[in-house]
Amino acid sequence: MERSKKPGPIPVNTAGAENSGFGFERDRVKLSLPTGESAEILLHGATVISWIVGGQEKLFLSEKAVLDGSKPVRGGIPLVFPVFGKSTEGPTAPLPQHGFARLCKWELLGRTSETDTSIQVDFGLGPENLTVDQRKQWPYDFGLIYSVNLSKSSLETKMLIRNEGSETFVFNVLFHTYLRIPDVNNLTISGLKGTSYKCKVTKSEAVEETEELPVGSEVDRVYANVPSTVQVKSGGDPIFKVDRTNLEDVVVWNPWEGASKMADFGPEDGYKNMICIEAGAVSKWHTLEPQSVWEGSTIINI
Numbered sequence: 001m002e003r004s005k006k007p008g009p010i011p012v013n014t015a016g017a018e019n020s021g022f023g024f025e026r027d028r029v030k031l032s033l034p035t036g037e038s039a040e041i042l043l044h045g046a047t048v049i050s051w052i053v054g055g056q057e058k059l060f061l062s063e064k065a066v067l068d069g070s071k072p073v074r075g076g077i078p079l080v081f082p083v084f085g086k087s088t089e090g091p092t093a094p095l096p097q098h099g100f101a102r103l104c105k106w107e108l109l110g111r112t113s114e115t116d117t118s119i120q121v122d123f124g125l126g127p128e129n130l131t132v133d134q135r136k137q138w139p140y141d142f143g144l145i146y147s148v149n150l151s152k153s154s155l156e157t158k159m160l161i162r163n164e165g166s167e168t169f170v171f172n173v174l175f176h177t178y179l180r181i182p183d184v185n186n187l188t189i190s191g192l193k194g195t196s197y198k199c200k201v202t203k204s205e206a207v208e209e210t211e212e213l214p215v216g217s218e219v220d221r222v223y224a225n226v227p228s229t230v231q232v233k234s235g236g237d238p239i240f241k242v243d244r245t246n247l248e249d250v251v252v253w254n255p256w257e258g259a260s261k262m263a264d265f266g267p268e269d270g271y272k273n274m275i276c277i278e279a280g281a282v283s284k285w286h287t288l289e290p291q292s293v294w295e296g297s298t299i300i301n302i
């Protein structure tokens with residue numbers, strides 16, 4: 001983001017933070033709490049690539065994921081903005097699938113709060129962080145502030161989008177979260193019943209009828225206006241609870257055996273240990289008028 005438009009320094013609340021941790025190394029930020037929880041975020045795409053609770057990794061990261069900035073990360077939490085999927089028409093048509101946010105090197109704005117039980121870091125992205133080609137593809141003046149907040153048993157991600165120009169723009173935004181799961185064959189997802197969805201596999205639309213949705217094959221569904229919390233259960237036991245604020249939609253994705261066709265997906269049967277539960281605003285365009293701000297967040301609880 002342009003220096004003049006960056007948020008002013010936010011006073012850091014360090015009450016009781018003697019043992020918590022914030023580390024910056026070359027291309028990534030590491031957060032940790034005195035109780036052992038940690039998270040790791042690359043500047044590339046501001047992609048969260050690790051979240052550890054109770055000594056266990058909670059995010060799936062492909063063992064073939066490319067982390068050097070040359071392509072989006074296969075795993076963790078890539079950021080989707082300003083378009084979800086690939087547009088064939090309209091102002092986002094020139095952009096690649098899922099937009100540019102996951103492709104850019106974000107700026108570290110700093111640690112914005114810290115206590116013994118939580119720590120937050122903010123990243124910024126603006127037109128000056130885009131390549132000349134990306135600027136041509138989407139020539140709007142915008143400012144993004146992305147916050148990652150690690151607490152003892154939850155990870156919150158929050159996006160603030162500002163229109164800093166004189167032209168209105170439309171956008172989609174989504175947290176493309178790859179959750180690590182013990183076995184997809186024992187998995188169910190609840191909280192979607194009664195919600196309309198578009199299935200990208202069968203190219204059809206339907207209303208979800210299942211209370212506890214199993215995943216037994218490729219799934220790629222965009223659930224619109226999901227009213228409540230979505231829970232991921234393993235063998236009937238809740239393992240993740242996903243709450244959303246101002247993010248009305250949820251995408252459920254697992255490529256199943258199609259994963260073997262992705263050069264950066266590994267191991268080949270890794271799809272058994274992942275499910276993407278993606279909180280976003282993607283089923284319709286959101287309009288942002290000049291000098292207006294939009295904010296949305298999601299919190300994943302263990």
Ligand SMILES: O=P(O)(O)OC[C@H]1O[C@@H](O)[C@H](O)[C@@H](O)[C@@H]1O
Nearest residue numbers: 072097098176200220251253278
């Ligand atoms: O391979 P990509 O660009 O990271 O996209 C992965 C998947 O992302 C999901 O969000 C989409 O619904 C899928 O259609 C897509 O295949």
